[in-house]
Amino acid sequence: MDATLTYIAIAIFILVGTGIAWLSKRFLRKEAKDFYAASGRFGTVLASLSYAATTYSAFMFIGLVGMAYATGVGTLGFELVYLVGTLFLLYHIAPKYWTLHKKYGYITPAEVLSDRYGSGGVGVAVTLLSLVALIPYAASQVIGVAVAAEGASSGAVTFSTAVVIAIAVALLWAAIAGIWSVGLTDVFQGIVMVCTGVIMVCFVYWQGFGQRPLDLAALGSLSYVPSSTWTFANFVNMTLPWFFFAITNPQVVQRLFAPKTKEAQRGMITWFGIYGITFTVIVTLLGLMLRLMTADGAFPLIANRDAVTPTLLSMLPAWLSIIGLVAVIAASVSTIDGIILTLSSMTVRDVLRRYAKGVTQKAEIAVARITIVAIAIACTIFALSKPGFIVDLAVLSSSLLLPQVPVVIGMFVWCRGGKWTAVATIVAGFGVALALYLLKASPLDIPANVWTIAASTLVYVAAAAIEGKTEGAARFVEA
Amino acid sequence: MKSSVAFLAVSALLVALMYAVPYGLLNGLQGWPTFAFWTAAAFAYLIIVIAFMRRGR
Numbered sequence: 069m070d071a072t073l074t075y076i077a078i079a080i081f082i083l084v085g086t087g088i089a090w091l092s093k094r095f096l097r098k099e100a101k102d103f104y105a106a107s108g109r110f111g112t113v114l115a116s117l118s119y120a121a122t123t124y125s126a127f128m129f130i131g132l133v134g135m136a137y138a139t140g141v142g143t144l145g146f147e148l149v150y151l152v153g154t155l156f157l158l159y160h161i162a163p164k165y166w167t168l169h170k171k172y173g174y175i176t177p178a179e180v181l182s183d184r185y186g187s188g189g190v191g192v193a194v195t196l197l198s199l200v201a202l203i204p205y206a207a208s209q210v211i212g213v214a215v216a217a218e219g220a221s222s223g224a225v226t227f228s229t230a231v232v233i234a235i236a237v238a239l240l241w242a243a244i245a246g247i248w249s250v251g252l253t254d255v256f257q258g259i260v261m262v263c264t265g266v267i268m269v270c271f272v273y274w275q276g277f278g279q280r281p282l283d284l285a286a287l288g289s290l291s292y293v294p295s296s297t298w299t300f301a302n303f304v305n306m307t308l309p310w311f312f313f314a315i316t317n318p319q320v321v322q323r324l325f326a327p328k329t330k331e332a333q334r335g336m337i338t339w340f341g342i343y344g345i346t347f348t349v350i351v352t353l354l355g356l357m358l359r360l361m362t363a364d365g366a367f368p369l370i371a372n373r374d375a376v377t378p379t380l381l382s383m384l385p386a387w388l389s390i391i392g393l394v395a396v397i398a399a400s401v402s403t404i405d406g407i408i409l410t411l412s413s414m415t416v417r418d419v420l421r422r423y424a425k426g427v428t429q430k431a432e433i434a435v436a437r438i439t440i441v442a443i444a445i446a447c448t449i450f451a452l453s454k455p456g457f458i459v460d461l462a463v464l465s466s467s468l469l470l471p472q473v474p475v476v477i478g479m480f481v482w483c484r485g486g487k488w489t490a491v492a493t494i495v496a497g498f499g500v501a502l503a504l505y506l507l508k509a510s511p512l513d514i515p516a517n518v519w520t521i522a523a524s525t526l527v528y529v530a531a532a533a534i535e536g537k538t539e540g541a542a543r544f545v546e547a
Numbered sequence: 548m549k550s551s552v553a554f555l556a557v558s559a560l561l562v563a564l565m566y567a568v569p570y571g572l573l574n575g576l577q578g579w580p581t582f583a584f585w586t587a588a589a590f591a592y593l594i595i596v597i598a599f600m601r602r603g604r
Contacts, residue, residue: 144581144582153562292576293581303566
């Protein structure tokens with residue numbers, strides 16, 4: 069695929085998306101609650117596709133395909149444990165967040181925690197943690213786009229150009245009408261992602277295997293676990309932070325405020341589940357099929373797993389390569405703009421408003437837009453430094469967010485614990501996660517993420533027991 | 548309350564199976580079994596979630 073075709077495809081995608089984002093402005097009311105949480109006016113389709121597109125990212129099209137190719141079927145288990153964990157948490161916690169939003173008008177997940185634990189300092193701690201953890205995650209999405217564009221165009225579209233384009237689009241779509249432009253472009257992107265996945269997997273099967281049935285046994289040890297990569301300890305370590313993704317990642321928690329009714333929220337959970345299983349099976353199958361084709365000599369042996377999808381895109385017919393590239397961009401942008409929007413809302417609502425009282429709604433949205441730009445620049449700088457594998461970056465981000473688990477779950481089941489409990493839990497858990505990551509250590513052969521969640525839970529329980537009951541905590545338990 | 552406890556128990560069992568079966572029963576078995584098991588387990592869980600949501604309405 070030549071550079072001109074690639075640029076034309078990207079331009080059409082951006083034009084269509086920007087058109088949708090612009091149209092979405094008609095739904096936006098000029099208030100922060102609507103800019104960030106749609107004032108709880110999303111229907112089932114909008115809520116479910118927006119949730120799915122925000123959750124499923126370049127991590128799927130680039131990271132997971134490559135991971136399945138390199139490490140085998142354990143990748144499927146890893147991603148499906150995430151899905152089951154998310155459905156479990158959504159069933160229990162989504163209605164509670166929705167009720168709290170409707171009753172008390174919360175806009176960010178950190179606001180809920182600040183109120184429950186009785187101090188804005190908790191919101192500041194959660195916001196700082198999210199900024200540290202999610203900027204690398206957002207950057208990993210940009211890297212996904214850039215690697216795909218570079219590979220699909222055989223280097224004609226450079227890595228840096230693709231990074232700038234992806235960030236600029238995410239920035240534009242987040243700033244136009246906040247959650248409305250993000251949500252509506254998510255619907256467009258979510259459809260592009262799953263349809264492209266189906267087309268690609270069918271095409272690769274038809275080209276690579278014809279009428280032959282897929283024989284996964286030919287993959288040998290890659291068709292089962294445990295394997296050299298997917299030892300039981302590593303499987304636990306990788307799946308643990310992912311299991312709790314739905315309550316630790318603020319960009320998806322904030323989506324729980326958006327459905328207009330509980331019925332719409334139940335529809336969101338159902339359709340997200342159907343989307344998730346379909347998309348996960350498709351991308352994993354794609355990676356495994358490419359590995360089988362490598363054994364047949366029909367696909368080159370790729371050492372760098374993040375290069376698997378870009379290599380595939382460069383080998384496909386131009387029309388499919390273009391669609392594939394657009395799908396990768398869609399997957400990435402739909403996640404980045406959601407993250408940027410949520411981080412901006414937390415920075416403005418949970419940090420700025422704490423220190424600058426009496427800010428008007430108009431000024432708040434203006435500052436939010438400036439913050440969106442600042443966060444986008446930070447993501448660009450991080451992405452241009454080309455750090456690590458996409459999957460590893462994504463897992464690191466989730467590990468750093470893991471200390472929030474006892475704080476969030478505790479909020480809904482226990483009346484004990486206040487600001488010191490929440491802050492101590494987050495600080496201790498973050499310290500353990502970071503230290504073990506930097507030292508590459510798993511003491512007593514227990515996975516690092518198990519230590520993180522154990523340490524933060526222990527600190528939470530001990531501190532809450534000492535701090536005692538907090539006033540107003542019962543309304544969160546009863547929500 | 549009863550429904551919530553039942554859901555918790557079913558969820559815990561299914562998650563445990565998603566770890567235990569591939570690493571235990573299907574350990575070393577080449578071909579589709581592991582792939583099929585994980586897919587079926589996730590699909591079954593989705594059905595369970597939908598059923599519980601309908602009951603809780």
